[in-house]
Amino acid sequence: MAQAFRDLCRDAYRQQGFGELAKLWVHTLADVATTAAAEHVDVLLNGTPLPEHQPPSVEFHNVHKGFETRSGQIHMALHSIDLTVKPGEFVAVVGPTGCGKSTMLGLIAGLEKPSQGKVSVMGKPVHEVSRQVGYIFQKDALFPWKTVLNNVLAGPLFRGITKAEALDQARDWIHRVGLEGFEDFYPHQLSGGMRKRAALAQSLIIQPNVLLMDEPFSDLDVQIRALMENELLDLWASTEASVVFVTHDIVEAIALADRVVVMTAGPASIKDIYAVDLPRPRNVAEIRFHRRFAELYKEIWEDLRSEVLKNYERIRQPEIRKVRYS
Numbered sequence: 001m002a003q004a005f006r007d008l009c010r011d012a013y014r015q016q017g018f019g020e021l022a023k024l025w026v027h028t029l030a031d032v033a034t035t036a037a038a039e040h041v042d043v044l045l046n047g048t049p050l051p052e053h054q055p056p057s058v059e060f061h062n063v064h065k066g067f068e069t070r071s072g073q074i075h076m077a078l079h080s081i082d083l084t085v086k087p088g089e090f091v092a093v094v095g096p097t098g099c100g101k102s103t104m105l106g107l108i109a110g111l112e113k114p115s116q117g118k119v120s121v122m123g124k125p126v127h128e129v130s131r132q133v134g135y136i137f138q139k140d141a142l143f144p145w146k147t148v149l150n151n152v153l154a155g156p157l158f159r160g161i162t163k164a165e166a167l168d169q170a171r172d173w174i175h176r177v178g179l180e181g182f183e184d185f186y187p188h189q190l191s192g193g194m195r196k197r198a199a200l201a202q203s204l205i206i207q208p209n210v211l212l213m214d215e216p217f218s219d220l221d222v223q224i225r226a227l228m229e230n231e232l233l234d235l236w237a238s239t240e241a242s243v244v245f246v247t248h249d250i251v252e253a254i255a256l257a258d259r260v261v262v263m264t265a266g267p268a269s270i271k272d273i274y275a276v277d278l279p280r281p282r283n284v285a286e287i288r289f290h291r292r293f294a295e296l297y298k299e300i301w302e303d304l305r306s307e308v309l310k311n312y313e314r315i316r317q318p319e320i321r322k323v324r325y326s
């Protein structure tokens with residue numbers, strides 16, 4: 001096990017530009033054993049805890065985040081964020097480009113520290129890379145030098161379970177995401193949708209309390225995207241994970257989420273939060289024809305539109321204006 005861990009670290013750091021991601025991933029895997037085992041024992045002894053007895057999965061308390069610019073000034077990305085994500089809840093975050101959505105995910109994962117305020121995961125302040133959190137990035141997060149099976153297998157191996165048991169779990173998840181028969185394929189041999197499925201298996205097999213997804217399906221075509229969204233809902237329903245899902249697509253946000261958080265133009269604060277009172281289970285291709293869906297879309301778009309315009313005015317190049325209107 002220790003040797004396997006060292007081998008993975010060596011492989012990870014050998015890959016230029018892959019170090020940070022691998023580091024996060026390895027950290028995430030490393031403690032799942034302890035957390036999952038402790039929770040499992042707790043459930044066995046006390047029964048499944050009611051959500052109100054659990055701490056919130058994620059909490060932002062008056063969080064501000066600034067980044068130092070090259071000129072030494074502070075660029076504020078987030079302003080006074082208060083947000084609670086309940087256990088098992090699916091929260092989507094929408095907002096203009098560059099407003100601070102990915103920064104919010106970075107704070108939850110422990111990749112960034114707040115300049116002011118506090119971020120907690122499962123009731124504990126985040127001080128370092130948070131190990132109860134799975135993170136699916138917009139770009140592929142698979143280890144390119146490992147097969148599908150070995151990508152998915154790495155997580156359970158670090159939980160200290162036997163290779164045979166780890167293989168069982170990995171095969172089960174590969175089956176659940178529909179990749180049976182592709183166990184020996186490398187990521188570059190898979191389609192975009194298949195890579196997303198493998199990434200989902202890789203993240204969900206470690207049973208994270210919180211799954212962060214940063215525009216995970218934005219590079220897929222419309223049909224595959226709808227399939228992946230439905231698959232995500234099915235997989236999420238089979239876990240107890242909370243999801244924080246960043247997207248630019250209001251339709252995707254409403255179709256998937258329990259609540260949609262609308263952010264202002266940067267520095268981002270929370271403009272409004274919408275409860276999505278649509279029935280589950282949902283089929284994302286059909287739920288958009290629900291009368292309530294259209295109402296929610298209209299309300300959220302009206303809220304978001306002014307922020308998008310504000311942002312657009314801010315980033316528009318004066319040179320472009322001159323050419324266009326001269």
Ligand SMILES: Nc1ncnc2c1ncn2[C@@H]1O[C@H](COP(=O)(O)OP(=O)(O)OP(=O)(O)O)[C@@H](O)[C@H]1O
Nearest residue numbers: 067068077095096097098099100101102103104266
């Ligand atoms: N590490 C960093 N150093 C300096 N500035 C940063 C850093 N990370 C983010 N920023 C700045 O913080 C702001 C918010 O960035 P962030 O990536 O969170 O936006 P976003 O809402 O995810 O945008 P998009 O929708 O385009 O992905 C941007 O102005 C960005 O330039």
Ligand SMILES: [Mg+2]
Nearest residue numbers: 101102103214
């Ligand atoms: Mg982003």
